[in-house]
Amino acid sequence: MITKKRLLASAALAMLGVWSFGQAVGQGNMAPASPAPKFGASIDSVAAVDTPQRLPALPAAIRTRADALFTDAEDVGQTRALLVLRDGELIYERYGAGFGADSKLISWSMAKSITAVLTGFLVADGQLSLDGPAPVAAWQRSGDPRGAITLRHLLHMSSGLEHVETGDPVWQGDTVTMLFGSAADDMAGFAEAKPAAAQPGEIFNYSSATSVILSDILADALTPSNNPDARRDAMRDFIGGRLVEPLGMTSLTPEYDARGTMIGGSIMHATARDYARFGEFLRNRGVVNGQRLLPETWIRFMLTPSPKDAGYGGHIWLNRKRPAGVTPALWPDRGPNDLFACIGHQGQYIIVSPSQRVTIVRLGVTTDDQFPELRRHLADLTEAL
Numbered sequence: 001m002i003t004k005k006r007l008l009a010s011a012a013l014a015m016l017g018v019w020s021f022g023q024a025v026g027q028g029n030m031a032p033a034s035p036a037p038k039f040g041a042s043i044d045s046v047a048a049v050d051t052p053q054r055l056p057a058l059p060a061a062i063r064t065r066a067d068a069l070f071t072d073a074e075d076v077g078q079t080r081a082l083l084v085l086r087d088g089e090l091i092y093e094r095y096g097a098g099f100g101a102d103s104k105l106i107s108w109s110m111a112k113s114i115t116a117v118l119t120g121f122l123v124a125d126g127q128l129s130l131d132g133p134a135p136v137a138a139w140q141r142s143g144d145p146r147g148a149i150t151l152r153h154l155l156h157m158s159s160g161l162e163h164v165e166t167g168d169p170v171w172q173g174d175t176v177t178m179l180f181g182s183a184a185d186d187m188a189g190f191a192e193a194k195p196a197a198a199q200p201g202e203i204f205n206y207s208s209a210t211s212v213i214l215s216d217i218l219a220d221a222l223t224p225s226n227n228p229d230a231r232r233d234a235m236r237d238f239i240g241g242r243l244v245e246p247l248g249m250t251s252l253t254p255e256y257d258a259r260g261t262m263i264g265g266s267i268m269h270a271t272a273r274d275y276a277r278f279g280e281f282l283r284n285r286g287v288v289n290g291q292r293l294l295p296e297t298w299i300r301f302m303l304t305p306s307p308k309d310a311g312y313g314g315h316i317w318l319n320r321k322r323p324a325g326v327t328p329a330l331w332p333d334r335g336p337n338d339l340f341a342c343i344g345h346q347g348q349y350i351i352v353s354p355s356q357r358v359t360i361v362r363l364g365v366t367t368d369d370q371f372p373e374l375r376r377h378l379a380d381l382t383e384a385l
Helices: 004-016 060-071 108-124 151-155 174-180 187-192 208-222 228-247 272-283 296-302 368-384
Strands: 078-086 089-095 268-270 340-344 348-353 358-365
Touching: 060 078, 060 089, 060 368, 078 272, 089 272, 108 151, 108 208, 108 228, 108 268, 108 272, 108 296, 108 340, 108 348, 151 208, 174 187, 174 208, 187 208, 208 228, 228 272, 268 272, 272 340, 272 348, 272 358, 348 368, 358 368
Parallel strands: none
Antiparallel strands: 078 089, 078 358, 340 348, 348 358
16 A cells, blocks of 8 residues: 555655755855846847757857757756856757747746845835844744844844755655645745754754745735735735846746745746846846846845855855865856856756856756766856856
């Protein structure tokens, strides 16, 4: 007889492959902002291609290293989309069989960086405070150590809350329980009920549940209603007005739990071109078509190394060396010091290198044992640019 636990395990494994969110990145001194690209013209005016021949001619070294992300599938996994932009203009675009410019592909943990930007909008509006106590009702009881947790702690993955991101076996991790198990109907309630395991700011603990807590805080700031439809509508309107419409990210589709909380740590969908738009938004430090949408101070916060892990900023990975014994996410020994990335499970990447004026989007399916080769291939491509 197939038990409920085995069914859950099979579902989780099918959805996640081998669950590993612990791939990191690095970042350092930021280059001056480049002129903002003309979103919607520079990307949409280029016809979708399955091979890069129709785009401007590239040096052989660049084309070879880009193509290798498709041809070396045994080493790096399946690449479903690869885009390279320089100064906001597509110079390489290729898709795997069955995928194209209109294909919506899952973000996995790249969603965390989008959640961070949404948080920045509300902080800039004065509706939230970066360093005040996080407005989570369950933490406000007298003597509760969680009352000292701030948005800064949450964005730095240093809240101190108990959390197991990757279980062994996989179905025993908190992330699988939250996304696919008994806590799926109220993900934020599950995450916010976790006890304190350390003082806020004491340790770095990568947590998809933390991003769901941020999503809950955002929804509460946008509407007083507890009605799931009202919460979803408020978040959709907010995202549409502050991110989707100004950037032209019309394919961006976040998912929500039954309570109407956005799954801001792992489950959004968009086309490769729209992920590239988000990367360009970050490369241009919150400016689109000459208009500043996000304060420079928030971009600077996101791209400043967190105190407990220099390879992580404010819900984004940085090209800095991580603590001893921790797996790198990018390539701090090879890449520019200002390079940073949104990184998701199974090898989803939005890589931004401001000093090179470059944004790279790679989407696909990579297993844990293939990650070192995938990182090497991406480092080779970045280096060639």
